[in-house]
Amino acid sequence: MKEFLMIALGVLVFVVIFQIAKASEYVSVLKGEAKTRKQNNKINAFFLLGFLVFGLIGVWYCNELYYGKTLFPQGSASVEGEEIDRMLLITIAITGFVFVITQALLFWFSFKYQEQDNRKALYFAHSNKLELIWTIVPAITMMVLVVFGLKAWFKITGDAPKDSIVVEVTGHQFAWEFRYPGADKVLGKKNYKLTTAKNNLGVDFDDPASHDDIHVNTTMHIPVGVPVKMVIHSQDVIHDVGLPHFRLKMDAVPGIPTTQWFTPKITTADMKKKTGNPDFTYEISCDQLCGANHFAMRGVIIVETMEEYKKWLAEQTSEYSTLFPAKVPTQNVADSAKLVTQVLPQKK
Amino acid sequence: MSTNAIQTNTKWWNGGRSPFNVSYGKVMMWYFLMSDAFTFGAFLISYGTIRFSVNNWADPNHVFNAFPFAGHANLPLAFVSLMTFILIFSSVTMVLAVHEGHKMNRKGVEKYMVLTILGGLAFLGCQAWEWTHLITGDHAVLVNGQIEHWGTTVSKNPWGHEVMHEGAMVATPGPIAFGGYFFGITGFHGFHVFSGVIINVVMLIKTRLGHFDQRGHYEMIEKAGLYWHFVDLVWVFVFLCFYLI
Amino acid sequence: MSSVATVHHEDVHGSHDSHHEHHHHETFISKYIFSQDHKMIAKQFLVTGIIWAIIGGLFSVIFRLQLGYPEATFPWLEDLLGHWAAGGKLKPEFYYALVTMHGTILVFFVLTAGLSGTFANFLIPLQVGARDMASPMLNMLSYWFFFLSSIIMFSSLFVQTGPASGGWTIYPPLSALGEASSGAKIGMDLWLVSMAMFIVSALLGGLNYITTILNMRTKGMSMTRLPLTVWALFFTAVLGVLSFPVLLSGAILLLFDRNLGTSFFLSDIVVAGKILPNEGGSAILFQHLFWFLGHPEVYIILLPAMGMSSEIISINSRKPIFGYMAMVGSIFAIAILAFLVWAHHMFVTGLNPFLGSVFVLLTLLIAVPSAIKVFNWLTTLWKANIRFTPGMLFAIGFVSLFISGGLTGIFLGNSALDLHLHDTYFVVAHFHIVMGVASMFGMFAGVYHWFPKMFGRFMNNTLAYIHFWVTLIGAYLIFWPMHYQGLAGMPRRYYDFSGWSSFNMFNGLNEFISFVAMIVFAAQFLFVYNFFYSMYKGRKVTDLNPWGANTLEWTTPLNPGHGNWPGEIPEVYRGAYDYAKDGKEFIPQTTPVGDDESKGH
Amino acid sequence: MSEHAVSSPEITFSPEHASGTKKIWKTFWILSIITIAELGIGLAIYNIHKGPDPSAALVLFFKGMVCILTLAKAYYIVSIFMHLGDEIRNMIMTIVVPLLLFVWFITAFLWDGNAWKNLRNTDGGSRTAPTEQVQQHAPAAVDNHEKK
Helix, strand or coil, X not given: CHHHHHHHHHHHHHXXXXXXXXXXXXXXXXXXXXXXHHHHHHHHHHHHHHHHHHHHHHHHHHHHHHHHXXXXXXXXXXXXXXXXXXXXXXXXXXXXXXXXHHHHHHHHHHHHCECCCCCCCXXXXXXXXXXXXXHHHHHHHHHHHHHHHHHHHHHHHCCCCCCCEEEEEEEECCEEEEEECCCCCCCCCECHHHCCCCCCCCECCCCHHHHHCEEEECEEEEECCCCEEEEEEECCCCEEEEEHHHCEEEXXXXXXXXXXXECECCCHHHHHHHHCCCCCCEEEEECCCCCCCHHHCEEEEEEECXXXXXXXXXXXXXXXXXXXXXXXXXCCHHHHHHHHHHHCCCCC | CCCHHHCCCCHHHCCCCCCCCCCHHHHHHHHHHHHHHHHHHHHHHHHHHHHHHCCCCCCHHHHCCCCCCCCCCCCCCHHHHHHHHHHHHHHHHHHHHHHHHHCCCHHHHHHHHHHHHHHHHHHHHHHHHXXXXXXXXXXXXXXXXXXXXXXXXXXXXXXCCEEEECXXXXXXXXXXXXXXXXXXXXXXXXXXXXXXXXXXXXHHHHHHCCHHHHHCCCHHHHHHHHHHHHHHHHHHHHHHHHHHC | CCCCCCCCHHHHCCHHHCCCCCCCCCCHHHHHHCCCCHXXXXXXXXXXXXXXXXXXXXXXXXXXXXXXXXXXXXXXXXXXXXXXXXXXXXXXXXXXXXXXXXXXXXXXHHHHHHHHHHHXXXXXXXXXXXXXXXXXXXXXXXXXXXXXXXXHHHHHCCCCCCCCCCCCCCCCCCCCCCCCCHHHCHHHHHHHHHHHHHHHHHHHHHHHHHHHHHHCCCCCCCHHHCCHHHHHHHHHHHHHHHHHHHHHHHHHHHHHHHHCCCCCCCCCCEECCEECCCCCCCHHHHHHHHHHHHHHHHHHHHHHHHHXXXXXXXXXXXXXXXXXXXXXHHHHHHHHHHHHCHHHHCCCCCCCHHHHHHHXXXXXHCHHHHHHHHHHHHHHHCCCCECCCHHHHHHHHHHHHHHHHHHHHHHHHCHHHHHHHCCEHHHHHHHHHHHHHHHHHHHHHHHHHHHHHHHCECCCHHHHHHHHHHHHHHHHHHHHHHHHHHHCXXXXXXXXXXXXXXXXXXXXXXXXXXXXXXXXHHHHXXXXXXXHHHHHHCCECCCCCCCCCCCHHHHCCCCCCCCCCCCCCCCCCCCCCCECHHHCCECCCCCCCCCCCCCCC | CCCCCCXXXXXXXXXXXXXXXXXXXXXHHHHHHHHHXXXXXXXXXXXXXXXXXXXXXXXXXXXXXXXXXXXXXXXHHHHHHCCHHHCCHHHHHHHHHHHCHHHHHHHXXXXXXXXXXXXXXXXXXXXXXXXXXXXXXXXXXXXXXXXX
16 A cells, blocks of 8 residues: 555656646747746756755765764774775875866856856867876876885785785685694695585595694684785685775685785774674675675684684694594594584585 | 877878778778687687696697598698698688689689688588597596596597506596687687688679679679688687697 | 658668669668668667666666665565565565676666667767768668567566576676576576677677778768767777677687586586586686676777767857867777776786786776866866756766766776775775766767757756756765765675674665665656657757757758758868857858868867 | 769779789798698697607797797788788778787786686695696606696
């Protein structure tokens, strides 16, 4: 019923507008075309100026409303992200300046030079000097942006520091899984053809390097202040490890491992205090459309102090020992059994 | 596109005439061929990109070493050379047909068109033989410790590394992409040859019916010729990419 | 549309083709359906484009309902969409199908075929002084391939598993594996086949436009006297002819991957518990191929709007367009750069950082010709005598939107910032403003401006003004706040944000945006109504040259038949922008240069 | 309709390139010789690979040679057979200049392809790449013509 009312109302509005429009044609015939045109011209010129003024006020108001909800007030959660925030500010300053100037000129000129009987348009067809100015100035500005931008880009995409913690991230429809290389600091080889329900990452357990690898689902723990290098895989379609708080993202591509690294600088606990949000968590969003549940492909990052991280790591058992308890000499079997349930893929 | 187009006041560009002294049909044909060059270019570049992204590739001298009725003789590149020459030759006959067209010599045009069509058919025949040979080939491949017998298809490539297995050298599976690109690109080229043959047959019929004599020029033959040479041109690059390097 | 003059097309092409003689009578079929008259073909493109725009726009309204009111149910949606909206709530699968179709339809069918199909067909022969396109036959086929493509795409909406749902960019493996999503089943094949037909259409059209502009110009119409519209359409056609084939290659390879078991884009995949045998392909390769088209494509969409806006701004400012040669040069520069920057859509795909840096450099260079264009438009308005016809208003709106959307491109083209902003609502805001809405504005400007030429009647001004103001204000209200969502890292193409602690603070804003989107969509019906009503009932054109324009199309009779000019094609003596020169308000291109005339450009 | 003498903007044209078949046959021989040279190089590469110690640099050099020869062939086909050489310069430029796009097209694609190989071989930089040794001296020295 509500819908019908809405539709009826909509149709009514349209009919009214159409009638006004039709009437306006008769009016213009009565008043004379030229006069109507002049009137319309004045009204529209005035509106254009109004649009400029209210538009700029709107821009300011929008900023008031939403700036606090962006990620900037809380600052970048990674060292590298600071670089990006700085770039962003520079770019906003430059483009904002150009935006205000050009929009103001556009609408001001439109208003100022509206048609008037006593005005004659100026014949001004070209000026090489002006063209040169607005070729060179933007070119120089762009070069400045390119230089700063690329400096940040090379720093962020360059090789990870040697002492980074390596974590392998694997995306599949629709969840994230993580693998830590264990004590030998080497990730065991993988071969997608070995994938089974239990060994769902397709780890090649013939590779001794895999024996101490730790496999966890959904939640990733990393220590604060140490560079973390992600080696990113995908098992089916393209996903994307989106880390908005750290200002980074990188696609997960089947068949081509990708990588990104960053140095988290605020622990989850500190961030809860900083944002005043007791439920704050760092989230990994999938930023590349990956199927029907793309919007629910959520991962969690817990940034903690080194001690907490080490403690957490020590509590984990290797995937190898959980899958093949018989082959591992002495292990806490009870612990492993507990882990098996976690290792199995959680179907969403 | 046209840096030169911006030049002012050269007499060619003042309108009222073709700036290239060429009819609209030929201009259109040229630009069509250019866009088709981008289609082929994209295929070949994709192929190159994939080849750059893997460590090994099938060695053409091993893959293409057979010749019809030559049994198991190892004749690398021999058959593809034959195909290349067929295509070059049919290009020559095509250009001669165009030449006869300029002279308004209907009989000459007919003669050379027939030769061109025969060349095209011969090329297609060669390609059909080569495909059949590759697909129905029987190569021992070591898969998971077992010997299997494979031909070259879009999902199987028996031309990988050779390893020692039970006292003999046996190939391992090579990159799958090889078959896909080989059949995809030569197939697309073959499709162009095929359509070129169809166009040429139509042109031959129109010549016989005297359409071009009535029209007073053999420009259609020229346009068909452009297409045909383009097919030859593409083959030059296919030859390079698949058989030589 | 009585045909004042009918010239049949052999005449149009000059003597070398005019040997066969067959007279055809103009039946309904030959005049309205299989017409070879460029003006009729343009109208066919336009009407088809309008129909597609309504469909594509409706899709966005439906998925905006889900975004704006994620908790609500709409029982009538079930009546409309059946099991895709069981219980009045859109299913995620269909949400993505709608997003995909919205993108595909608007990008290809509306803003490529509907925009350059309409105006290239309508304006090129009229403005260069030709009786028709170089090849009217191929031109007709161009429309019918587009029609075929439309039919196939439309039919894909009704298949059991739904239409393609992998985004308009159809990245494999999502689009290659039927197991990965329901939209990647038969719907995806239909998408690819439809797109192949579309590419054929674009090529037939594009080749015709290029050839016509090069070969069929009337006497005196040198390239430097061409109106900017024609220049823009020329480079649009060049972009299309050189980049669409690359998409065709990609589409063919993708079809093979889907149906023939090849491994061009697939490698190391385990999907739905199945281990696929494909190895060695690269999913990123497809993105390279796609964006090699995809980036020129955004200029295919934008350039015609730029050209038409330049033209309309100059005419209604009663002033020459400022810096004609700089305008042509910047279009040229944009066209070249458009081919060189495709991978800036792929900064986060693991692109080699050094390669990426070259793309950054080339991408930001585009800002230079864009800036030249903007400042030239502004200078054209300076000290002008502006008439705010609806066309002019939309052209001004275009410039405003182009500035707003163009500036955010500087953020996204800079790879470091793209790391944060890629695939967020910032991108959505950017491209909707700069190539979506701005190009729509260019299209509206063109329709309002050339409607009198097309149909011999005016559109209703009052409706047009209401349409303009609602659309302009609405567009900014919808897309401006989206930048903030993007800066908060909110990913695009999400069905529901409620599960995320990082992104769920914008619910109120989403509702607002959806609400405005519905109003703006509704306002478009003012245009549609105005368009079809005015076609039959609009105020009649009495003056052959109602806007006082210089270009050749206004020298033809009111309803020119096939052949455009009843007599000789007029000769051209000057550029298209001699307004306000020597105290005269305007000097048509057909007026010979007087002895006492001052030197123009 | 007949009253308007149609002055189509397009003029007729006079093809000037019916100069004789000598040039055609000359081109044919040039193409044949280049093709034979290419085959020679192809076989040379084959023999290098068969040899005991294939030199990657030499193979690369030969491959560069065939590429250049192929471009020469393409030049002759387009210029003589397709008569592009006889067209006026502007026409030639409108064909050739857009083809220059291929330079960046090829560079960027192959560059990225090579980057993928590195990512794959090192698992995103988490492992050292398999040594060149393994790739160069594959058993029987068959398919090891690495491009890089």
